Amino acid sequence: MHPQTITGARGPTYAASICEDHRIDPARTNEQASSNEGRIEPPSGRQVELRFGDQRAVVVEVGGGLREYTVAGNPVLDGYAEDRRCRSGRGQILAPWPNRLKDGSYEWEDQTLQLALSEAPRSNAIHGLVRFVNWAVAQRSDCSVTMTYLLHPQDGYPFTLALEVAYTLDQQGLSVQTRATNLGEQACPYGVGAHPYLTAGADCIDECILQVPAAGWMPADERGIPTGEIAATAGGRYDFVAPRPIGATRLDTCFCELRHDADGRARVRLVAPDGARAVTLWMDGQHRFLMLFTGDTLPEPDRRRRSIAVEPMTCAPNAFRSGSGLKSLQAGESFTCAWGIQLG
Numbered sequence: 001m002h003p004q005t006i007t008g009a010r011g012p013t014y015a016a017s018i019c020e021d022h023r024i025d026p027a028r029t030n031e032q033a034s035s036n037e038g039r040i041e042p043p044s045g046r047q048v049e050l051r052f053g054d055q056r057a058v059v060v061e062v063g064g065g066l067r068e069y070t071v072a073g074n075p076v077l078d079g080y081a082e083d084r085r086c087r088s089g090r091g092q093i094l095a096p097w098p099n100r101l102k103d104g105s106y107e108w109e110d111q112t113l114q115l116a117l118s119e120a121p122r123s124n125a126i127h128g129l130v131r132f133v134n135w136a137v138a139q140r141s142d143c144s145v146t147m148t149y150l151l152h153p154q155d156g157y158p159f160t161l162a163l164e165v166a167y168t169l170d171q172q173g174l175s176v177q178t179r180a181t182n183l184g185e186q187a188c189p190y191g192v193g194a195h196p197y198l199t200a201g202a203d204c205i206d207e208c209i210l211q212v213p214a215a216g217w218m219p220a221d222e223r224g225i226p227t228g229e230i231a232a233t234a235g236g237r238y239d240f241v242a243p244r245p246i247g248a249t250r251l252d253t254c255f256c257e258l259r260h261d262a263d264g265r266a267r268v269r270l271v272a273p274d275g276a277r278a279v280t281l282w283m284d285g286q287h288r289f290l291m292l293f294t295g296d297t298l299p300e301p302d303r304r305r306r307s308i309a310v311e312p313m314t315c316a317p318n319a320f321r322s323g324s325g326l327k328s329l330q331a332g333e334s335f336t337c338a339w340g341i342q343l344g
Contacts, residue, residue: 043085061136062086067086077197090195093195104116104118159188173343204306207273210270214257216255219231243269252297255291265285268310281312
């Protein structure tokens with residue numbers, strides 16, 4: 001196994017480990033199969049544990065997502081157990097588009113393309129193509145890991161995309177950097193998001209204090225597709241610019257017109273009712289949109305309103321059709337963005 005660098009129009013853009021010899025040795029295969037007898041494979045595949053001080057995170061092979069993040073033994077993410085499969089998008093990477101695409105169809109460079117309707121009840125394609133595929137560990141240390149996946153052309157997305165997600169624990173908390181490189185010969189549509197559920201330790205989020213630096217939100221129809229309008233948050237039910245309790249507000253809502261601080265980051269803050277614990281999710285300037293989901297429609301009743309999904313996104317829902325925030329990634333071009341979580 002040797003690292004391979006793929007060079008595009010902007011120089012070296014992607015590194016991963018590939019196997020030089022793809023031949024299959026039957027004896028070795030039989031030996032491996034025998035050694036796996038009686039072994040239980042976790043539904044999320046290989047587990048990669050990261051540690052730094054009192055922080056612990058678990059990144060998984062399936063979807064390259066984040067299953068767990070704790071500080072001093074206290075959950076910061078409302079994740080899922082090792083012996084359970086990921087549901088409701090928990091900790092997943094959403095690429096090459098986040099959220100919903102109406103009818104799973106779109107136009108791109110004079111082509112009409114049709115994706116599978118992965119949200120069949122609403123006739124939408126949802127959250128991209130890489131949530132349940134096996135990612136590879138490209139690099140790792142005690143406190144960091146880089147996961148990679150090569151997305152090959154397929155029905156509805158006939159493009160070649162190299163994806164790389166780096167998770168790091170340090171003094172500042174958890175940071176996540178995502179990089180996509182177009183390895184094909186034509187431009188491709190691209191957007192990315194993440195789907196962590198934050199918890200401040202409360203059994204219910206109703207009395208938790210939420211702060212969201214967004215001046216606008218996007219009304220959506222019954223299928224979760226934006227209507228094309230942008231409404232002001234000021235003075236309305238979705239106004240969390242000044243911190244206030246979530247109360248009975250139901251959120252499955254895209255926020256926009258985000259205010260970024262002097263360091264270029266926008267910050268969403270969740271505080272426990274007694275103020276004893278607080279968690280902040282930050283996102284860089286490439287993230288212009290943000291979904292918040294209070295979990296009222298989750299299939300598991302005991303998980304509803306137990307935490308809040310805070311989903312940084314580089315483009316809006318339905319962006320493959322509307323173009324809102326959508327990146328046209330040229331041949332050989334890379335696109336990098338970052339977000340993270342910290343206490344306080």
